[in-house]
Structure formats: C-alpha cells, structure tokens
Amino acid sequence: MPNPTAAMCVIGDEILSGRTRDANMHYLAGQLTERGIDLKEVRVVSDDRDAIVAAVKALADGFDHVFTSGGIGPTHDDITADCVAAAFDAHIDVRDDARAILAAHYEKAGTELNEARLRMARIPDGATLIDNPVSAAPGFTIGNVHVMAGVPSIFQAMVASVLPTLTGGAPLLSVTQRIERGEGDIAGPLATLVDAYQDLSFGSYPFQKDGKFGSNIVIRGTEMAVLEEAQAKLVALFP
Amino acid sequence: MPNPTAAMCVIGDEILSGRTRDANMHYLAGQLTERGIDLKEVRVVSDDRDAIVAAVKALADGFDHVFTSGGIGPTHDDITADCVAAAFDAHIDVRDDARAILAAHYEKAGTELNEARLRMARIPDGATLIDNPVSAAPGFTIGNVHVMAGVPSIFQAMVASVLPTLTGGAPLLSVTQRIERGEGDIAGPLATLVDAYQDLSFGSYPFQKDGKFGSNIVIRGTEMAVLEEAQAKLVALFP
Numbered sequence: 090m091p092n093p094t095a096a097m098c099v100i101g102d103e104i105l106s107g108r109t110r111d112a113n114m115h116y117l118a119g120q121l122t123e124r125g126i127d128l129k130e131v132r133v134v135s136d137d138r139d140a141i142v143a144a145v146k147a148l149a150d151g152f153d154h155v156f157t158s159g160g161i162g163p164t165h166d167d168i169t170a171d172c173v174a175a176a177f178d179a180h181i182d183v184r185d186d187a188r189a190i191l192a193a194h195y196e197k198a199g200t201e202l203n204e205a206r207l208r209m210a211r212i213p214d215g216a217t218l219i220d221n222p223v224s225a226a227p228g229f230t231i232g233n234v235h236v237m238a239g240v241p242s243i244f245q246a247m248v249a250s251v252l253p254t255l256t257g258g259a260p261l262l263s264v265t266q267r268i269e270r271g272e273g274d275i276a277g278p279l280a281t282l283v284d285a286y287q288d289l290s291f292g293s294y295p296f297q298k299d300g301k302f303g304s305n306i307v308i309r310g311t312e313m314a315v316l317e318e319a320q321a322k323l324v325a326l327f328p
Numbered sequence: 329m330p331n332p333t334a335a336m337c338v339i340g341d342e343i344l345s346g347r348t349r350d351a352n353m354h355y356l357a358g359q360l361t362e363r364g365i366d367l368k369e370v371r372v373v374s375d376d377r378d379a380i381v382a383a384v385k386a387l388a389d390g391f392d393h394v395f396t397s398g399g400i401g402p403t404h405d406d407i408t409a410d411c412v413a414a415a416f417d418a419h420i421d422v423r424d425d426a427r428a429i430l431a432a433h434y435e436k437a438g439t440e441l442n443e444a445r446l447r448m449a450r451i452p453d454g455a456t457l458i459d460n461p462v463s464a465a466p467g468f469t470i471g472n473v474h475v476m477a478g479v480p481s482i483f484q485a486m487v488a489s490v491l492p493t494l495t496g497g498a499p500l501l502s503v504t505q506r507i508e509r510g511e512g513d514i515a516g517p518l519a520t521l522v523d524a525y526q527d528l529s530f531g532s533y534p535f536q537k538d539g540k541f542g543s544n545i546v547i548r549g550t551e552m553a554v555l556e557e558a559q560a561k562l563v564a565l566f567p
Contacts, residue, residue, distance in 0.1 A: 103533050105367045106500065107358030108546060114372070119346030128344045130379065133353070133370040136531070140369065163515040164532035164543075165522050195512075205515030223536070240534055261345065276402040276444030283404050292375070293403035294342050295479055297462070304403075307347060 092127045092258030096148040099133040100141055100159040100169050101239060113158040113244045120248055125258035126154065136160060141172035149176065149234050154255065156248075159239030161228065163205040170229070173236050174213035184212040187227055194225035220250040259311040264320045268327050269303040278326040279306065286310075286319050331366045331497030335387040338372040339380055339398040339408050340478060352397040352483045359487055364497035365393065375399060380411035388415065388473050393494065395487075398478030400467065402444040409468070412475050413452035423451040426466055433464035459489040498550040503559045507566050508542040517565040518545065525549075525558050 097117055103109040114131050121128045129152060134140040141160075148155045160169030174181035187210035188202075195202045209226040212218065219228035219235065221243060228237040228247045237247040268275055272295045283291045289310040296303055306323060310316050336356055342348040353370050360367045368391060373379040380399075387394045399408030413420035426449035427441075434441045448465040451457065458467035458474065460482055467476040467486045476486040507514055511534045522530045528549040535542055545562060549555050 102529070102531055102548075103546065104353075105357055105370070106361050106502070106548070107354060107356075107367075108502070108504075109533065110354040114343075115346060115349040117346075118344055122346050128346075129374055131344070131370075131372040135368055162532065162534055163512045165515065165519050166531055200510065200512070203512060203516065205519075206512035208515070209512075224541070240536060242536055263345070263347070265347075271439065273402045273439070273442060273445035273448075276404065276447070277442065280404050280444075290341070292341055292405055293401065294348065295401055297479060297481055302463070307342065309341075309345070 090258070092125050092261070093153040093256065094129050095121055095126050095154040095156065096129055096152040097131045098141070098144050098148055098155060098157045099131065099239075100136065100157060101133070102136050102166075104133050105135055112241045113239065116241070116245060117156055117158075117248060120252060122261050124252055124255070125260045126255065127258075127261070136166045136168065138168060138172055138175075141169060142176050145173055145176040145234060149232060153233060155234045156251075157234065157236045158244055161209065161226070161236060161238055163208050167208065169236060170211050170213070173231060173234055176234075177213065177231055179213035179215055179231060181211055181213045183207055183210045187212045187218060190218075190225055190227060219247050222246050222250075261309055262311060262313055262316060263307050263309045264313075264316045266306045266308070266320055266323050267303060268306060268323075269301065270327060271302045272304050275304055275306070275327070279323070282319065282323060282326065285322075286315070289315065289319055329497070331364050331500070332392040332495065334360055334365050334367050334393040334395065335391040336367065336370045337380070337383050337387055337394060337396045338370065338478075339375065339396060340372070341375050341405075343372050344374055351480045352478065355480070355484060356395055356397075356487060359491060361500050363491055363494070364499045365494065366497075366500070375405045375407065377407060377411055377414075380408060381415050384412055384415040384473060388471060392472060394473045395490075396473065396475045397483055400448065400465070400475060400477055402447050406447065408475060409450050409452070412470060412473055415473075416452065416454075416470055418452035418454055418470060420450055420452045422446055422449045426451045426457060429457075429464055429466060458486050461485050461489075500548055501550060501552055501555060502546050502548045503552075503555045505545045505547070505559055505562050506542060507545060507562075508540060509566060510541045511543045514543055514545070514566070518562070521558065521562060521565065524561075525554070528554065528558055 216229040216231040223243045292307045455468040455470040531546045
C-alpha cells in the first residue's frame with residue numbers, strides 16, 4: 090500500500106518578501122518522512138484571502154493531509170482560520186471550548202482576554218482543537234486540514250500534538266553516497282542502477298565546493314538491506 | 329501602476345523529504361523585493377512530470393514572471409527542461425547554441441562532452457539562454473518562465489543574469505519596530521493605524537524569547553518618509 094500523501098501551505102508575506110527565512114517547511118518535511126507520510130507539495134502564499142482559500146481547497150482535494158502554518162494570531166493580518174472555514178463552507182465564530190482555554194490561560198497570567206485575543210478562539214464548526222502547550226491559543230483540524238501557528242516553537246509543538254493521531258506508512262529510509270565526480274560522469278552508470286532497482290528512488294544532488302564538482306546520490310526506499318545493496322553497487326561503479 | 333508580480337517553482341524531492349533546506353526561495357525573495365517585483369507565491373513540487381507541468385502552467389498563467397529552481401542537470405531525475413517545454417507545447421531537443429557553449433567549456437576542461445552532459449543542451453524552441461558563469465550549462469527563458477539551476481551558487485549567478493532584463497517597479501521598502509508586548513495587546517491599537525494608512529501594509533510577526541512574548545511590526549511601502557511617520561505613530565501607541 091502506498092504511503093499517505095501530504096501537502097503544506099505556508100501563509101505569510103514575511104517569507105515572500107525575503108524578510109524571514111521559513112523554518113517550518115524543513116521541520117515538517119523531516120517529521121513526515123520519519124512517519125512514512127510523503128510530503129508531495131508545499132505552497133507559500135501571501136496574507137490574501139483569495140490566495141489562501143484557493144490554495145487550501147486545491148491541496149485538500151489533492152492530498153491525504155494538509156498542514157498550514159501561520160496567520161492564526163490576534164492581529165488584523167491573521168486571517169487563516171476564516172479562510173480555511175471558507176474553503177470548507179463552514180460557519181466560524183468564537184467557540185466556547187477555545188474561549189475557555191484562552192480564559193484559563195490569561196487569567197493565570199493576569200492578562201485581559203480582550204477582543205483581539207478572543208479572535209484566537211474563532212474556530213470553524215466541526216473542527217477539533219489542536220493542543221498548544223506553548224501559548225494556549227489552539228490550532229484546529231477540519232476535514233483533512235491541520236491549521237497551525239507560524240511561530241516555529243508553537244508550530245513544532247502542534248505538529249507533535251497532531252502527528253500521533255495520523256496513520257503513517259513505512260518510514261522512508263535513505264542512504265547517501267558522496268561521489269567526487271561531475272554529474273556528467275555519474276549520470277550514465279547511475280542510470281543502469283536506476284533501471285535495476287525499480288522499487289527505489291535515486292536522487293542526484295550536485296554540489297560545488299572549493300572549485301570541485303561532485304554529487305550526493307541519495308537512494309530512498311523502505312528496506313535498509315536493499316538500500317545498502319544498491320549503495321555497494323553504486324560505490325563499485327565509481328572506483 | 330502596481331508592481332509586476334512573480335511566482336517561484338522549486339523542483340526537488342530533496343526539499344520535500346527534509347534532506348535539504350531550500351536556500352533559493354529566500355535568496356530570490358530578497359532580490360525581487362529590492363527590484364520592485366512582488367513575489368506572490370512559491371510552490372515546491374517533487375521530481376514528477378505531471379506535478380511540474382501543472383505547477384508551471386498554473387503559475388505562468390497567474391503571474392507576470394515565474395522562476396524555477398532545480399532539475400536541469402545531466403542525471404535521470406533532471407526533467408525540468410522537458411516539463412517546461414511541455415507546459416508551453418514547445419518542441420525540445422539538443423540545441424546548437426547550447427551545445428556550442430558546453431563543447432567549448434568541456435574542451436577547455438579536458439572533459440568529454442558525453443551523452444549525459446549533452447542532455448544539458450536540451451532547450452525548447454523559441455527559448456533564450458540564461459548565462460551560467462559558474463559551470464557553463466545554460467538556463468533558459470521561455471515565455472514568462474525563467475528556468476534556473478538548483479545549486480545555490482549557480483542559481484544566484486543566473487538570477488544576476490536575468491534580473492537586469494526585467495522591468496521592475498518601485499522597490500518595496502520596510503521599517504521594523506520591535507514591541508515587547510503580547511500580540512493580543514498590540515492588535516487593537518495597531519488596527520487603528522492600519523486603517524489610517526491604507527497605502528501601507530502592516531505585518532505582525534510574533535516571537536517568543538526567554539519566556540517573553542513580543543512582536544516585530546513590519547510596515548511596508550514605497551516612500552520612506554511615510555513609513556517613518558507611521559513608525560513614529562506606532563511607537564507613540566506603545567509608550
């Protein structure tokens with residue numbers, strides 16, 4: 090049985106303007122690979138309602154799971170929850186269970202649960218909450234879409250809350266072989282190996298360092314013994 | 329006149345598996361912002377023909393410029409050039425101008441221009457070549473799509489070759505104000521400022537450091553004097 094598939098939607102003008110370098114994509118990619126869920130596509134979209142709704146709809150239709158990152162705080166530019174609700178034609182308003190979580194958190198902190206903070210209790214009907222052990226304001230899952238915060242520490246905590254609830258496949262394993270030859274020398278012999286191991290995937294990731302060209306050949310599959318056999322043959326091709 | 333828009337398509341299983349952290353998106357985002365071209369969307373797709381063709385078509389239809397990164401080397405998994413040609417219904421084969429560049433480069437290096445390396449001379453009919461001062465093998469522009477290498481040093485050199493040929497808009501400027509209060513305290517007063525400056529865009533990027541919450545408010549626009557005026561008012565809101 091093939092592994093479940095996933096996509097990610099990163100929401101944030103700060104990534105697209107080059108101000109911030111996204112960290113959540115790389116983190117989620119590693120976590121999903123370990124769990125045997127194949128991340129197939131990532132879209133980074135701006136803080137724009139139409140763009141977010143269109144991306145969430147397309148990804149929710151195309152993949153088993155969708156993870157969103159960003160845009161669920163209390164400020165005017167935090168529109169993700171409303172956009173995801175719109176993508177599912179779901180009603181959204183401040184929900185009692187989320188309000189109770191925020192109320193308890195801010196009472197303990199001696200902070201007012203003002204109108205802006207209450208925005209973080211806006212949860213679509215039918216969604217289940219995602220625990221946020223860092224700053225209380227929850228994420229949520231509706232349909233196959235998991236809506237999470239953009240702040241990396243909170244995003245990671247929410248991923249830890251969600252992933253154990255999902256059915257994974259066989260974890261994708263990989264071995265990497267560094268070959269210090271130009272890709273043009275590697276390509277021909279490598280192609281024969283690719284043909285011989287149809288169940289494995291081979292990637293060639295060239296590098297250039299100190300004026301020397303080389304490539305890391307990454308072999309991916311679900312059985313380590315087969316990977317190591319293929320790697321040994323690869324090494325033998327380039328003595 | 330609004331600024332030209334752009335999108336990026338990153339091709340590579342190595343990003344989606346979490347093996348490699350993409351660097352080209354962040355680089356391109358900064359370069360485009362400086363040039364007054366608004367990066368509106370990024371898609372990361374796997375080394376899969378259908379996925380690449382669909383993404384390139386959608387982005388080429390939706391934005392003024394599309395930049396692709398990755399998949400133009402000599403190995404079996406380098407299928408970007410053929411996919412972009414398919415997206416434009418263009419014929420593709422080894423082209424004499426690209427072959428001449430490769431032949432000169434490899435002759436100088438004393439390296440054989442073998443069948444694998446010749447794959448890098450596959451250029452769609454009607455495309456113009458993008459200079460690659462690092463390793464010779466050219467990128468190309470077809471329609472509004474600029475096809476570039478994934479190796480960061482080569483990607484950056486190709487961006488430097490392409491950007492001067494594009495018409496930019498007014499460079500987007502920004503000021504950042506760090507406010508050491510929770511976003512929930514910032515949101516209300518900030519909203520009044522957002523309403524007062526319709527020509528500016530305000531982003532709130534929360535952080536958590538040493539247990540303290542705060543937010544960087546980024547104000548973006550094209551006139552520094554207006555940005556500084558809005559920033560002064562922002563500071564006055566949070567004495």
